[in-house]
Amino acid sequence: MLRYLLDRDTWQEVYDSLSKNKLRTVITMIGVWWGILLLIGLLGSARGMENSFNRLFGDFATNSVFIWGQSTSRPFKGFQEGRRVRLSLTDAKKVEDNIEGIEFVVPRNQNQGTVVRNFLSGRFNVAGDYPLLDVVQKKKLVFGRFINQNDIDHKKKVAVISEDVYKQLFEIKEDPVGAYMQINGMNFTVIGVFEESNVRMGPGSDIHIPFTTFQQVYNQGDQIGWIMVTGKPDYNIKQIELDAKLLLRNLNQIHPKDNRAFGSFNLGENFDKVTGFLTGMQFLTWFVGIATLIAGVFAIGNILLITVKERTKEIGVRRALGATPFEIKRQIVTEAVFLTLFAGIFGIISGGWILILLDYYYGQGDDATLVNASVSIAIVFLALLILIILGTLIGLIPAFKATSVRPIEALREE
Amino acid sequence: MLEIKELHKSYPIGDSSLHVLKGINLSVKEGEMVAIMGSSGSGKSTLLNIIGMLDEADSGSYVLDGIPIKNLTEKKAALYRNRFLGFIFQSFNLINYKNALENVALPLYYQGVKRKERQEQAMFYLEKVGLADWAHHLPKELSGGQNQRVAIARALAANPKLLLADEPTGALDTHTSYDLMAFIQELNDEGKTILMVTHEEDIANMCKRIVKLRDGIIMEDKLVELDSRITCLI
Numbered sequence A: 001m002l003r004y005l006l007d008r009d010t011w012q013e014v015y016d017s018l019s020k021n022k023l024r025t026v027i028t029m030i031g032v033w034w035g036i037l038l039l040i041g042l043l044g045s046a047r048g049m050e051n052s053f054n055r056l057f058g059d060f061a062t063n064s065v066f067i068w069g070q071s072t073s074r075p076f077k078g079f080q081e082g083r084r085v086r087l088s089l090t091d092a093k094k095v096e097d098n099i100e101g102i103e104f105v106v107p108r109n110q111n112q113g114t115v116v117r118n119f120l121s122g123r124f125n126v127a128g129d130y131p132l133l134d135v136v137q138k139k140k141l142v143f144g145r146f147i148n149q150n151d152i153d154h155k156k157k158v159a160v161i162s163e164d165v166y167k168q169l170f171e172i173k174e175d176p177v178g179a180y181m182q183i184n185g186m187n188f189t190v191i192g193v194f195e196e197s198n199v200r201m202g203p204g205s206d207i208h209i210p211f212t213t214f215q216q217v218y219n220q221g222d223q224i225g226w227i228m229v230t231g232k233p234d235y236n237i238k239q240i241e242l243d244a245k246l247l248l249r250n251l252n253q254i255h256p257k258d259n260r261a262f263g264s265f266n267l268g269e270n271f272d273k274v275t276g277f278l279t280g281m282q283f284l285t286w287f288v289g290i291a292t293l294i295a296g297v298f299a300i301g302n303i304l305l306i307t308v309k310e311r312t313k314e315i316g317v318r319r320a321l322g323a324t325p326f327e328i329k330r331q332i333v334t335e336a337v338f339l340t341l342f343a344g345i346f347g348i349i350s351g352g353w354i355l356i357l358l359d360y361y362y363g364q365g366d367d368a369t370l371v372n373a374s375v376s377i378a379i380v381f382l383a384l385l386i387l388i389i390l391g392t393l394i395g396l397i398p399a400f401k402a403t404s405v406r407p408i409e410a411l412r413e414e
Numbered sequence B: 001m002l003e004i005k006e007l008h009k010s011y012p013i014g015d016s017s018l019h020v021l022k023g024i025n026l027s028v029k030e031g032e033m034v035a036i037m038g039s040s041g042s043g044k045s046t047l048l049n050i051i052g053m054l055d056e057a058d059s060g061s062y063v064l065d066g067i068p069i070k071n072l073t074e075k076k077a078a079l080y081r082n083r084f085l086g087f088i089f090q091s092f093n094l095i096n097y098k099n100a101l102e103n104v105a106l107p108l109y110y111q112g113v114k115r116k117e118r119q120e121q122a123m124f125y126l127e128k129v130g131l132a133d134w135a136h137h138l139p140k141e142l143s144g145g146q147n148q149r150v151a152i153a154r155a156l157a158a159n160p161k162l163l164l165a166d167e168p169t170g171a172l173d174t175h176t177s178y179d180l181m182a183f184i185q186e187l188n189d190e191g192k193t194i195l196m197v198t199h200e201e202d203i204a205n206m207c208k209r210i211v212k213l214r215d216g217i218i219m220e221d222k223l224v225e226l227d228s229r230i231t232c233l234i
Helices: A002-006 A008-019 A022-057 A089-098 A149-153 A163-169 A211-217 A237-251 A267-310 A312-320 A325-362 A377-404 A407-412 B044-051 B074-084 B100-111 B115-128 B144-157 B174-189
Strands: A064-069 A102-117 A120-129 A140-144 A158-162 A180-183 A186-195 A207-210 A226-231 A262-266 B002-013 B016-028 B033-037 B059-064 B085-088 B162-166 B193-197 B209-214 B217-223
Touching (some): A008 A022, A022 A267, A022 A377, A064 A237, A064 A267, A089 A102, A089 A226, A102 A211, A120 A163, A120 A211, A158 A163, A163 A186, A207 A211, A237 A267, A267 A312, A267 A377, A312 A407, A312 B074, A325 A377, A325 B074, B016 B044, B016 B217, B033 B174, B044 B059, B074 B085, B074 B100, B085 B144, B144 B174
Parallel strands (some): A120 A207, B033 B209, B162 B193
Antiparallel strands (some): A064 A226, A158 A207, B002 B016, B002 B059
């Protein structure tokens, strides 16, 4: 078999019979070419979307949930319904200590504040945060640094501001680090400027100040606005959310079935939905690609059937000259496989070009729609393997057709 | 060389069947040049097809060079055709997208002869038929006579025991026909056994022996007398 494939005569025969009608050969190949081009183009685009999605969410701990207090909806242990619920630092600590599979619990506080600098002012969201926030929601810093433990310990009056705040309150190219600004009439030193993310998860904050400073300045005591809980990779964030809420209801004297006492936003669950959508798209891509490919391969089989019919006499002559039925079949199958494979390789190359074009137009810059739209080599080889298999199978039909006619009848054909 | 005894063959036509060969007995010795004559429907083509292993007889025996030809599988038949027989057809039956050399080399390809050797042998036979200069021309670029010579070269390429020609001059004009027959006579003089089907009296007279068929039986089997045998001197 290998000797047959490496023999120059084999390919000479294939080349001769295919180049006999070049136009038809080319038209035959278009189906498979188009199928594989679609497959590669779509798979690459799907991958590009996935990559861009991953990049957008890359800075977030996607396996996380936000929980905040609302109002009770059921009376419990002598309390009336409609009682306002607020989380406390003790709650946060208890959640972290008692729920299985938790990686971090980040308590946060937020408020509106009027910010004044020189003659400029604006109203912004001010959040009290721990350095841990930088771990679960990576901040891209343009200038300076984020809040550190020292700031927390000494309740320092420092602020990390968003690029938006910087643009509104500072001159172009002015160095903001070390500058002073008033937040609700109190002086803060700017220690960093962060770049705003494309996607917002939870309420956005324009200015971050140390959690402890926030506590003191706004007289919050032990109370916190909400907590962000991130789970360890192997744990189901939905379960963590349920467990944490149950524990919190217990701690705050709330009816165990009171579902409205705590509000939450499960980032992990929503992330899964989008990932599920992407998986679905990939499935669809494979489906469409393979279906088109099969249609293309059938076109090749169809044309080869016609070709075989036209070549009945030639095949008869070959058999009179001593070609065995196996040799005839082998040649036709080789032609089919060669056609599919050749068209497929062209399709892969053109698909690659399309991906290069897509990358050029949609894949540049930080907010690109498609990031690194590409297909892996493994998929390319898989596609080629599928082509060889389909080509062989479809080639068998005209091959058997070719040898089903007896040579004497084939020779009589005009 | 060739022994045929009590050969019968019939074809089904609708519900009935057509008895084409009704007991043929024929013996051909090595070096003979036999013309099989007969009107259409006499069974001459069927006989040639059976001899050429393209068709099989219903009953009777056929022995070619000591080998009984019976119940052949397609593979075996292909092998025997390739080794023992050379075919010359009325319409040449050259493969139109292959040049003369490649056409001649085709039986050698199916014998598994290596490319280089094959081309050399094919070239040798092309030279023999006087078409070496046309080796790289396609059939459509050659005249009818030239094409039939290429076909003869192809039939000779595998060095067969027996040459089978089915109306070899049927598609050629008289002048070219005589030319071609002269060449076939030359081959016969060199020792090739030749069996040819024809309905032209003059062509048949250029052979050494004439077998006349009518309605599936041999009517006449005579040797052509040397003085009446037409030798072409053109």
